Amino acid sequence: MNALALYGRYAMTSLRAQAQYPAATLMLTAGHCAATAIEILGVFALFDRFGPVGGWTFGEAALFYALVNITFSLADLLTRGFEVFGTDFVRTGAFDRVLLRPRAAALQLAGHEVRLSRLGRFVQAFAVLVLASHLVPIDWDAAAVATALWAVAGGVALFGGILILQATLAFWTVESLEIAHVLTYGGVQAAQYPLNIYAAWFRRLLTFGVPLACVTYYPALAILNRPDPLGAPGWLLPIAPVAGFAFLGLSLLAWRAGMARYASTGS
Amino acid sequence: MQALRPYLAAFRARFQLMLQYRAAALAGFATQCWWGVLRIMIFAAFYGVHAAAAPISLADAITYVWLGQALLALLPWVADPEIGQAVRSGGIGYDRLRPLDAYSYWYARTLGWMLARAAPRAALMALAAGLVLPLAGLGAWAWQPPPSLAAALLFVPAFALMTALGAAIVMLANIIVAASLNERGVNAVLTPLLIVFSGTLLPLDFFPDALRPFLHVQPFAGLVDIPFRIYFADLAGGAALQGLALQAGWTVVLIGLGRLAIDRTMRRLEMQGG
Numbered sequence: 001m002n003a004l005a006l007y008g009r010y011a012m013t014s015l016r017a018q019a020q021y022p023a024a025t026l027m028l029t030a031g032h033c034a035a036t037a038i039e040i041l042g043v044f045a046l047f048d049r050f051g052p053v054g055g056w057t058f059g060e061a062a063l064f065y066a067l068v069n070i071t072f073s074l075a076d077l078l079t080r081g082f083e084v085f086g087t088d089f090v091r092t093g094a095f096d097r098v099l100l101r102p103r104a105a106a107l108q109l110a111g112h113e114v115r116l117s118r119l120g121r122f123v124q125a126f127a128v129l130v131l132a133s134h135l136v137p138i139d140w141d142a143a144a145v146a147t148a149l150w151a152v153a154g155g156v157a158l159f160g161g162i163l164i165l166q167a168t169l170a171f172w173t174v175e176s177l178e179i180a181h182v183l184t185y186g187g188v189q190a191a192q193y194p195l196n197i198y199a200a201w202f203r204r205l206l207t208f209g210v211p212l213a214c215v216t217y218y219p220a221l222a223i224l225n226r227p228d229p230l231g232a233p234g235w236l237l238p239i240a241p242v243a244g245f246a247f248l249g250l251s252l253l254a255w256r257a258g259m260a261r262y263a264s265t266g267s
Numbered sequence: 268m269q270a271l272r273p274y275l276a277a278f279r280a281r282f283q284l285m286l287q288y289r290a291a292a293l294a295g296f297a298t299q300c301w302w303g304v305l306r307i308m309i310f311a312a313f314y315g316v317h318a319a320a321a322p323i324s325l326a327d328a329i330t331y332v333w334l335g336q337a338l339l340a341l342l343p344w345v346a347d348p349e350i351g352q353a354v355r356s357g358g359i360g361y362d363r364l365r366p367l368d369a370y371s372y373w374y375a376r377t378l379g380w381m382l383a384r385a386a387p388r389a390a391l392m393a394l395a396a397g398l399v400l401p402l403a404g405l406g407a408w409a410w411q412p413p414p415s416l417a418a419a420l421l422f423v424p425a426f427a428l429m430t431a432l433g434a435a436i437v438m439l440a441n442i443i444v445a446a447s448l449n450e451r452g453v454n455a456v457l458t459p460l461l462i463v464f465s466g467t468l469l470p471l472d473f474f475p476d477a478l479r480p481f482l483h484v485q486p487f488a489g490l491v492d493i494p495f496r497i498y499f500a501d502l503a504g505g506a507a508l509q510g511l512a513l514q515a516g517w518t519v520v521l522i523g524l525g526r527l528a529i530d531r532t533m534r535r536l537e538m539q540g541g
Contacts (some may be wrong), residue, residue: 035455035458037466044467045473049320049475050316050317050320051316051320052316053312053313073359122367186298186305189302193309197309
């Protein structure tokens with residue numbers, strides 16, 4: 001069985017398990033939807049009181065918000081195994097069992113759990129996307145849709161890379177350190193406003209350090225057909241999400257280095 | 268005094284236990300610094316275009332953010348996790364055997380849990396945002412002291428009431444956990460309510476003006492918005508006293524509700540485990 005088919009089987013098993021408790025799964029999804037949707041209230045209140053900022057209206061900001069939240073919801077859905085890696089695998093010694101199986105550890109962890117409740121964030125973000133399309137003229141032609149899907153794919157790769165780095169840290173620290181939340185939840189919070197309102201050091205960090213802007217801000221400019229107010233060249237905007245895949249590649253290298261020095265906790 | 272001793276002991280035991288989690292406090296502190304910086308940059312961007320539209324000055328908004336990050340752990344985010352464990356494992360049976368008032372005993376422990384999680388983070392944050400930032404020449408982004416002695420003195424009861432009110436809200440959540448055996452549901456409702464209505468998401472006056480009459484009388488306002496505005500004297504004199512009265516009023520009401528609810532719950536409690 002090739003890796004993709006095996007992953008499909010992992011995912012189906014996880015989905016079937018959650019389908020055993022349909023009411024609980026639905027309630028958790030609704031709860032997650034409500035809990036994550038409140039952020040848009042804050043964005044709306046600020047634009048309502050202050051008016052446009054950095055050349056952006058609320059409708060355009062809603063597109064940034066929707067794009068990063070859709071991206072993160074999918075990444076969050078797929079990477080549970082890496083999120084709980086320190087607590088549930090390294091500390092307990094369960095990772096030894098994973099290593100005994102003749103398959104890549106990263107693949108097994110990716111298939112550990114597909115958490116349906118995380119679609120709650122996707123639902124509210126998609127609603128905001130529809131709202132944004134009503135508030136500002138977005139021409140959803142084939143090119144714009146393709147750019148959006150490509151940006152989401154790059155973004156899922158980027159957030160996946162951050163989660164893999166968080167898991168890699170656990171080879172040294174044993175426990176899962178929640179410091180990575182700074183980059184995941186904190187990254188979502190930062191990227192739901194247009195990049196050009198931030199200070200220069202922060203913009204550089206989000207472009208060259210953790211390339212969040214490459215998977216949200218630049219492709220969103222391409223979708224809106226707007227030039228970058230900061231002067232990034234036009235041809236760069238639609239291809240920027242490739243940075244997300246590069247980040248994922250580097251994360252996987254770090255992961256392999258971490259695996260090489262893994263010592264079981266012995267329990 | 269003698270009657271209070273067991274409750275003080277419960278408070279102290281929990282407070283000292285929670286202080287042991289240094290790594291968690293440090294990680295929490297780093298995260299809160301980052302969120303503080305992020306929120307301040309967003310505020311600064313909006314103030315940059317139209318500062319006159321804001322209900323408070325940028326310096327006050329920055330102090331509001333740092334104060335909020337420092338005291339984050341003092342807010343009633345979730346039910347006390349130990350209560351859920353005790354209910355499911357049957358350990359709650361031991362609590363019922365103690366010759367103590369059930370509400371006061373849990374309240375003291377909850378208070379210890381909240382204060383111990385907040386104390387180290389608040390101290391670190393005061394050091395970083397109140398001292399290091401001005402020394403680094405970033406005084407404009409710093410956590411400012413209260414503008415007058417009166418504001419500082421008024422903040423003392425405001426802080427005490429904020430803590431008491433927060434613990435009263437956690438107690439209501441605890442009682443629902445004891446009745447329903449699971450904390451997931453109540454936490455899923457409590458956390459979003461807290462973020463919006465306490466003023467954690469934004470100071471309440473930033474929301475559309477039409478909502479003000481409602482936002483300023485609901486209980487969550489006493490957790491963040493009222494005490495913080497008393498701190499930087501946006502609420503002063505009579506308005507500050509009104510704010511304190513609202514905090515005290517809701518604290519009394521919610522403790523009363525909690526006492527009624529705990530009696531009913533405890534009478535019907537079925538012991539789990541064995």
